[in-house]
Amino acid sequence: MFMTEHYFCRNSMVMALLFLFFFQANGQDKFTVSGKISDALTGEDLAGASVYKEGTTTGVSSNSYGFYSLTLPRGNHKLSISYIGYAGGTREISLDKDLTLNIKLDPAQTLLEEVIVSTERSNRNITSVGMSIEKLDMKQIETVPVLFGEKDVLKTIQLLPGISSVSEGSSGFSVRGGSVDQNLILLDEAPVYSASHLLGFFSVFNSDALKNISVFKGGIPAQYGGRASSVLDISMKDGNNQAYSVSGGIGLISSRLTLEGPVIKDKMAFIVSGRRSYADLVGKGTGLLDNDITLYFYDLNAKMNYTINDNNRVYLSGYFGKDDFGFSDIGMQWGNSTGTLRWNHLFSSRLFSNSTLIYSNYDYGFNIGSDADLTSGIEDAGFKQDFTLYKSPGSTLRFGLSTTFHTFNPGKLRVGTSKISEIVLDQKQAAESAIYLSDNHKLNKKISAEYGLRLSMFNQLGAGWSNIYNQSNLKTDSSYFTAGKVMQTYLRFEPRISVNYQFSESSSVKASFNRMAQYLHLLSNSTSGQPTDTWIPSTTYIKPTIASQFALGYFRNFSGDSYELSVESYYKYLQNVTDYEDGTNVILNENIEAYILSGKGRSYGTELYLKKRSGRLNGWVSYTLARTENKIEGINNSGWYPSKYDKSHNFSVVINYQPRKRLSLSASWVFYTGNAVTFPSGKYEFGEKLWPYYTERNGYRMPAYHRLDLNVHIKGKEKKRFESAWDLSVYNLYNRHNAYTITFRESETVTGTTEAVRLSLFGIVPAVTWNFRF
Amino acid sequence: MESLGNYKQKQHRINGIYNMSLFGKNIPWIKYLFFAGLSVFVSCEEVIKIDLHSAGPELVADGIIEQDSVGWIRLTGTTDYFNTGEPGYIENATVTLTDEKGESEILDYKGNGLYRGVSIKGKPFRSYIMQIAGENFSYAASSKLFPAPRLYSVSYKESVFQHPGGSMKSYTIDMKFSDDPMAENFYNIEFYNNGKPGDNGYTLIRDSFFASGDTITFSPRWMNFEAGDRVTVKVYSIDRNTYAYYNQLNDILDAGMGGSSTPYNPVSNFGSSVLGYFRACSGTSFTSVVK
Known part of the structure; x- marks a missing residue:
């Protein structure tokens, strides 16, 4: 633990210096208007709402x-507040001192309230x-048809450009x-290590x-880190x-119930x-299932928040x-639990702080x-401190630090009623820490940039x-480290930069670079991610994965911002991509690190996205052309080969009417190229059985996948406070037998011959759901 | 690689009636459970036509020497995966079998790629080397023969899993056989149900999975039989390397399915240019009818 403490001290000094620096730059003839923007009916905070000085481009959006x-010169100003899906408004203010202005917005009561597609300005x-x-609001998720009628954020994001499903019906x-393990999934800032229920079919x-819900595919801001690919x-x-x-x-297969309300009106509320x-x-x-089969899941979300005063608010979730x-x-039983305790504090009207304890x-x-x-798992306890300094209307600084203590249980097998240990893989521990600083800076009317640096350390x-x-792979030497002693340290600089050049109000070009370090690795033999997968830390033999990504994009809005088009291209280069030696067993393997091979990876592609945001008819079309390859010593004659996540074409259309x-x-409707897979290129006889002969790694493709889903949403008549709605959905409408797996085997009918067998999971699956609210 | 990690460092043995047999063969229960769960969602399984590349042919060597029997080997070539004809046979090879005492013989060619010995018969605790040489190849592999265990008993009991709506009850098997507690032993167990192999792969166990003592009680609950089935159980002693090779074959048996590794070719003891294996082994068998 010595190293970690030492690190903390160093962090504190850096923070103190940062504070000194920021508080110097402050003019006196300007004042700040600040506050909270919330929903007038529920009191929910509205993130991403815009506050602008009317008729100018001077403004901010809520965190x-x-x-x-928002800091403005002394005098009278007219502020314009907007948030799509809400009735915007204006407020006249007179600034001669710092001002607190809390704003409540009413949800827009329009014909189309159900089909509002964007929450953004x-x-x-x-x-x-x-x-x-990519940002999604819950309304959008409600209308997209899904398997068994179970609304699912992880399945909806798979319809967006650059994000693809890893297998049929999977939430991975x-x-x-x-x-799959390169996605950082945060639920109220706590990492979720296994985001699926029921063998991966539900999130x-x-x-x-x-x-x-926000998904960061690239240009990832400096406050996030720890995974190579994305942040959800x-x-x-x-x-x-x-x-x-x-x-x-x-x-059809699950029911939900939510209770929420004020404990103290305007001040304290809960949701369960x-x-x-x-x-x-x-x-x-x-009759599909045998009587002694158990197959279910349950989950519970709970949150409470308390506004102590204008400067302090706490959340427990x-x-x-x-x-x-x-x-x-x-x-088998598996499950996640997460807990977050947060404290929002305003040091001044321009310095917002959030302190978080995470479990x-x-x-x-x-x-x-x-x-x-047999048990395995991972446990995290962490602390995070984030600051946002609204330095000027054109510059917002974010800085902070975090540290997480990970405890890994790679596997324990106990046998017999007396529970005598049979195999207990040693528990592993690690501390992951980071400091970051970034500035979102509007350089002039046309150019703005967000640049930052994250420094991460793993012990x-x-x-x-x-x-x-x-x-x-035989163990030749071992040394024992006592509790808290540093066994291995990795330090990585992770620069992040995004630049926007705005041609006009309706078009811009953006470029970004980001580097991400990933210190945790998932031991898995499957593509989709299974509950049996085990997390392990970087060690002397397993080096952190580093991803460096460049992206360039063109963004254009049409017809008064009701259509939006984007084209983005990216190139991602990865170091220390891992795979296993042939035949490695990943479960309960004490010396797994000796069997891990490491190499490099590259991924590049172009994403097209056209979205109609509002109107009776809305939705989007997304297309991705991409390639992902790995080069690992000892695999495929050490040459480049397609990764199992490589999909050349990925197309989806979502329409709401x-x-x-x-x-x-x-x-x-979705269409994508099948995953790259390894199929046999020959066979041979051994021990009176026929065996496949394999040549190149991932040299084949699964058949192309496509599927059409429908949903009909019927709202019941409103009665006083009671609302209800029916959702009727059909998954895989034209009953395509998409391949889940293709396996090769000796024929059971004609001896001495071999055959390929396709396993398909879901045929046409109708579902009905009834929703209510009062 | 073998299942359940490296046991060398884990010499714990456990007491108790139940044992590691539950976890033999790559922890089949987890896979079993996964597929059983998946089957709930399966809409169909069908044989399809698919185009595969044509590779090879590569040399395949399937050699064996059993206790008290002569050694033999079949040398063939790989074929296209969907080939329905005979494979290519290697006919002009020189095959030599040598034991660790220096005794040696050249195996006779019997046709269809098969070479068989005459004089050298497998003896316990002896290592054998099989050499194969042809026009443009020459390889050698070795394996050690361990004595066969004594099979004490084979019995059946009602399975905890019964097929829904099935008219016949399922039974599982319990067997007991001898194990030398002073040595590290490896076994391959084969089941034949009414003369047909009961399992696609190999049921592999090693004595360190089990409670110490001179008897192994093995209950593979994933093997199911019905009343009236005529079941033959064969227990083979194999050496450590053969065990590892069979384990790799098991691995690719369900390659491509969830929970399995990326497919690969198991590494032959003739070297990486050859497919197949030469093994020395000894077996004992017992046949009974499920009641």
Whole structure:
């Protein structure tokens, strides 16, 4: 622990210097108007709402806590506030001192309230520096048809450019060719290590409890780090601080119930949202499942927030979910729990601070009655301090630090009723820390930039053994490190920069570069990510993965910002991409680090995106042309080969149409090239059996995948405070037998011959869900 | 690589009736459970036509010497995956079998790629070397023969898993056989159900999975039988390298399915240019009818 403490001291000094620097630059004939922007009906913070001095380009948008701060010269100003989906407004202010102005916006009561597609300022996609970012609001997710009618954020983002599904019906996703474990998934700032339920077919996120979703595919801001490919930042609803409400839904395989309301009106609110699947009961009822099968999940989201005064607010939020799956006395259980305690504090009207304590745990268990059980998991405890300094209307600084203590349980196998340890892989520990600083700077009317640096450090810590292996992967030496002693240290500089050149109000070109370091690795033998996958830290033999990405994009809005078009190209270069030696068993392998091969990777592509944001008919078309390859010593004769996440073409269309106020229809169609896979190029006989003979790695393709889904949303008649709606959906409407796997085997009917077998998962799947709110 | 990590450093043995047999063969339960779960969502499984590249032919060597039997080897070439004809046979090779005592013989060619010995018969605790040489190749592989275990008993009990709506009850098997507690032993167990192989791959176990003692009790719950089935159980002693090779074959058996590794060619003891293996082994078998 010595190193970590030392590191903390150094951090504190850096922070002190930063403070001195920032507080010097401050004029006196200017004053600041600041406050919170929230929904007038529920009190929910509105993130990304715009506050502008009317008739100018001077303005800001609210941060993820709804806070804004705008510094203007002394005098009278007219502020224009806007947030799509809400009735905007103007406020006249007279600035002769710093002013607090909390703003409540009313949701727009229009015909089209159900089909509002964007939460952003109408041309924010043009003016903002950020690129390669996708933001979704929950309304959008509600209308997209999905498997079994289960609204799912992770499946909806797979319809966006550059993000693809890793397998049929899976909530696992790949961003710009990255692997599943290269996505940082944050739920109220706590990392979620395994984001899927029911063998990957459902995500752990209950959309009733969520507020905002942002996916960063590139140009990742300096405050995020720890994964090579992407960041998926999900925030939970805060809870209605105006009135009590109950909402929920009854679906084919699961039901949901959400309760929220004020504890103290305007000051303190809570939300509790639960979900339980009953796929097993449905399965047994329809005869699809055997009676002694257990197959269900449940999860619970809860959050509470308390506004102490204008300068202080606290949030406590948590997630708890569990899956249970088994036959009679054999079963698997896995689940995540996360907890976040946050404190928003205003040091001044221009310096916003957020302090966060984070806890996250993922554990997996497999048991055979009381005979034997196998467990593995990861636990995180961390602290994060973020500051936002609104230096001037043209410059917003973000800086902060974070440190997380990881505890890894790579696997424990206990056997027998007496629970005598049979195999216990040593627990591993690590501390991951970072400091960052970035400036979002408007240089002039045309050019703005966000540039920053993140410095990250990873320490593998004792107690534990550090091993040395020879060429044949045999352990030749070991040294023991006592608790807290640093076993291995990695330090990485991660520069981030994005630049926006704005041609006009409706078009801009953006470029970005970012470097990301990833210190945690997922041991997995599957593409999609399974509950059995195990997280391990970087060690002497497993070096951190580094991704460097350049992206260039052109952004254009048409017809008064109702259409938006973007074209983005990227090139990503990865160092220390890992794979295993042939035949490596990843479960309970004590010396796994000796069997990991490392090399480089590259990924490049172009994404096209055309979106119609509003109107009776809205939706988007997305197309990605991409290539992802790896080059690892010892694999494929050490030459470049396509990664298993390589998909050349990926196309999706999402259309929503609202012919009447109470009726909306939506459809989505996806098409993508099959994954790169290894198929045999010959066969041979050995031991009276026929065996496949393999040549090049990933030299084949799965067949192209395509599917059409439909959803019909019918709103019930409004009765006082009671609202209800039916969703009727059909997954895979034309019942295409998409290949989930293709396997090769000796024929059971004609001996001595071999055949290829395609396994398809979901045929046409109709579903119905009833939702209510009062 | 072998299943369950490296046991060399883990010499813990456990007491108790139940044992590691539950986790033999690459922890089949986890895969089993995964596929059983998946089957809930499966809409169909169909044989399809697919174009595959044509590679090779590469040399394939399938050689064996069993206790008290002569050694033999079949030398063939790989064929296209969907080839329905015979493979190419290597007919003019010189095959030499040598034991560790220096005794040696050249195997006779019997046609169809098969070479068979006459004089040297497998003996326990002896290592054998098989050399193969042809026009443009020459390779050698070795393997050690360990004595066959004694099979004490084979019995059946009702399975905890019963097929929904099935009219016949499923049974699983329990077997007991001898194990030399002073040596590290490796076994391959084969099941034949009414004369047909009961398992596609190899059921591999090693004695360090089990409680110490001179008897191994093995209960592969994933093997299911019905009343009236005529079941033959063969238990083979194999050496460590053969065990590792069979394990790799098991690995590719379900390659491409979830939970499995990327497919690869198991590494032959003839070297990386050859497919197949030469193994020395000894087996014992027992046949009974499930009641």
